[in-house]
Amino acid sequence: MIFGTVVEATESTVDLIGRELEPVYNWLDQRLPLTRTKERLLFDPVPERGGWWYTFGAAIYTLLIIQFITGIFLLMYYVPSWNEARVSILYIQNEVFLGWLVRGLHYWGQVALVLLVGIHMLRTFFSGAYKAPRELTWMLGVTLLILMVATAFTGGCIRWDQSGYFDVVVGTTIAGWTPIIGPFLAKLWRGGDVITPLTLTRTFTFHVWLLPALLFIIATIHVGLVILQGQFGSWINYEPEPPGTPPPNEDERAALEKVKREVLDPRSRKVNVPSRATWFFPYHVFKEGVVSMVVFVGVFIAAFFFQVPVEEPVDPTTTTYAPTSMWFFLFEDQCSLSSLGHG
Amino acid sequence: MTEEGYEIPRRSRRRFLQELAVGGIAGFVSILVAGPLVGYFFEVLRNTPSLQWVRVCSLDQIDTMEPREFRVTFKGENASVPFEVVQGVFVIQQGDQILAFGNVCTHMGCSVRWLAWRQQLLCPCHGGIYDRWGNLAGGPPSESLPLFLSRIEGNDLLVANRIIQRGNIVGRV
Numbered sequence: 001m002i003f004g005t006v007v008e009a010t011e012s013t014v015d016l017i018g019r020e021l022e023p024v025y026n027w028l029d030q031r032l033p034l035t036r037t038k039e040r041l042l043f044d045p046v047p048e049r050g051g052w053w054y055t056f057g058a059a060i061y062t063l064l065i066i067q068f069i070t071g072i073f074l075l076m077y078y079v080p081s082w083n084e085a086r087v088s089i090l091y092i093q094n095e096v097f098l099g100w101l102v103r104g105l106h107y108w109g110q111v112a113l114v115l116l117v118g119i120h121m122l123r124t125f126f127s128g129a130y131k132a133p134r135e136l137t138w139m140l141g142v143t144l145l146i147l148m149v150a151t152a153f154t155g156g157c158i159r160w161d162q163s164g165y166f167d168v169v170v171g172t173t174i175a176g177w178t179p180i181i182g183p184f185l186a187k188l189w190r191g192g193d194v195i196t197p198l199t200l201t202r203t204f205t206f207h208v209w210l211l212p213a214l215l216f217i218i219a220t221i222h223v224g225l226v227i228l229q230g231q232f233g234s235w236i237n238y239e240p241e242p243p244g245t246p247p248p249n250e251d252e253r254a255a256l257e258k259v260k261r262e263v264l265d266p267r268s269r270k271v272n273v274p275s276r277a278t279w280f281f282p283y284h285v286f287k288e289g290v291v292s293m294v295v296f297v298g299v300f301i302a303a304f305f306f307q308v309p310v311e312e313p314v315d316p317t318t319t320t321y322a323p324t325s326m327w328f329f330l331f332e333d334q335c336s337l338s339s340l341g342h343g
Numbered sequence: 344m345t346e347e348g349y350e351i352p353r354r355s356r357r358r359f360l361q362e363l364a365v366g367g368i369a370g371f372v373s374i375l376v377a378g379p380l381v382g383y384f385f386e387v388l389r390n391t392p393s394l395q396w397v398r399v400c401s402l403d404q405i406d407t408m409e410p411r412e413f414r415v416t417f418k419g420e421n422a423s424v425p426f427e428v429v430q431g432v433f434v435i436q437q438g439d440q441i442l443a444f445g446n447v448c449t450h451m452g453c454s455v456r457w458l459a460w461r462q463q464l465l466c467p468c469h470g471g472i473y474d475r476w477g478n479l480a481g482g483p484p485s486e487s488l489p490l491f492l493s494r495i496e497g498n499d500l501l502v503a504n505r506i507i508q509r510g511n512i513v514g515r516v
Contacts (some may be wrong), residue, residue, distance in 0.1 A: 169447075170452055171454065187387065187390075192390040196422045197419070197424050321467075
């Protein structure tokens with residue numbers, strides 16, 4: 001009984017707020033297509049089966065936004081300067097209140113992002129979701145993968161400790177191996193023939209503006225295409241229901257009706273009616289929220305327990321420091337053992 | 344006939360000229376904006392540091408069997424802040440020549456180091472191997488370690504911030 005009372009009270013409070021805000025909503029709706037947008041985006045019918053596999057994109061987008069936020073806050077202390085870059089990171093790490101945690105979130109967020117992008121791509125590949133008419137979504141996704149690792153790589157470079165310095169050295173050298181235009185690329189990136197302060201400011205510009213801006217714009221188009229063409233391009237959703245499936249409830253019936261109408265509408269870009277559908281909000285958003293939260297909690301725990309190191313100051317004459325590749329480039333590092341340089 | 348069902352009239356001359364003007368304006372403004380930016384970004388291609396000579400070591404520090412590594416510092420140029428270009432230089436006597444070569448591996452640019460027990464220079468990144476004179480001896484690199492332009496002044500060896508072809512005479516004892 002006590003639960004019943006609580007629920008009633010909550011509902012009436014929500015209704016009360018709703019009633020109070022209704023004039024505001026109506027005022028806005030007369031000026032902006034609020035209701036239409038809400039019905040298109042929130043009450044978007046999505047296939048009901050396999051929903052948990054379709055949550056990684058949302059987790060990636062969430063993490064991306066967290067990267068932007070932590071990155072902006074790191075910028076309040078970081079100085080992209082030849083002599084001070086590493087010192088300013090030491091300051092963030094050791095002096096700023098909770099600076100180590102913000103830096104840890106940014107670092108481990110990147111690790112999780114690259115991992116999630118891998119899982120997201122595998123899921124897309126194995127569910128056949130890249131097939132017509134979703135080829136553009138896949139192509140933009142591959143572009144996003146490249147931008148993502150480029151952002152992670154340049155972020156490691158601008159630490160400007162030994163590892164960052166040698167990442168830049170190796171990165172610009174690999175760019176220099178490009179046929180024909182390689183030497184120009186390397187020089188453009190370095191800002192000269194050798195690594196100079198311009199290399200740091202250029203790499204910094206790529207990391208904090210150029211690449212994230214491209215990432216955000218293309219990621220938004222990527223998500224827009226998913227919404228436009230209907231979510232879940234997976235074959236599993238268009239197969240007949242297996243025997244013993246429970247009958248659809250009211251929500252599922254309504255969602256299926258809506259998606260049928262949308263597919264028939266010549267102005268719509270949606271294709272194929274899934275055998276079972278449900279509403280994007282709140283049913284699928286809930287799953288996406290759970291997965292995003294689990295991922296972020298994992299990032300938080302990693303940031304809390306595993307401090308991100310700051311290595312020795314830059315010394316090109318070192319006889320003790322052995323540069324290593326970032327983990328997502330280890331495959332490339334091993335490839336370069338045999339292929340590059342013999343060209 | 345568009346998807347919405349209304350018709351766009353056939354292109355009149357007036358309409359054509361207006362479309363042309365829109366394209367022209369967009370192109371003109373784009374060039375005005377992009378021109379300076381492209382120049383600004385590509386300007387670094389012209390950056391070539393001026394010739395600088397710095398002292399590496401005195402002649403009696405040079406060995407015939409073991410390349411000794413020295414740190415040389417050139418003044419940095421063409422940057423927004425003052426800085427120094429630190430480079431590692433290996434020096435060894437070969438016959439009557441003195442060789443001064445860089446420590447930057449020709450494969451991926453890591454710093455090579457002298458391993459006395461192997462009597463070889465080794466790169467820690469991908470295992471590039473060079474002999475004591477900096478000649479390529481194995482591993483993924485395709486070239487030997489680059490020679491610095493060098494000269495002898497009094498009892499000192501000097502190097503310049505210039506790379507020369509191997510085989511050139513470097514400095515006579």
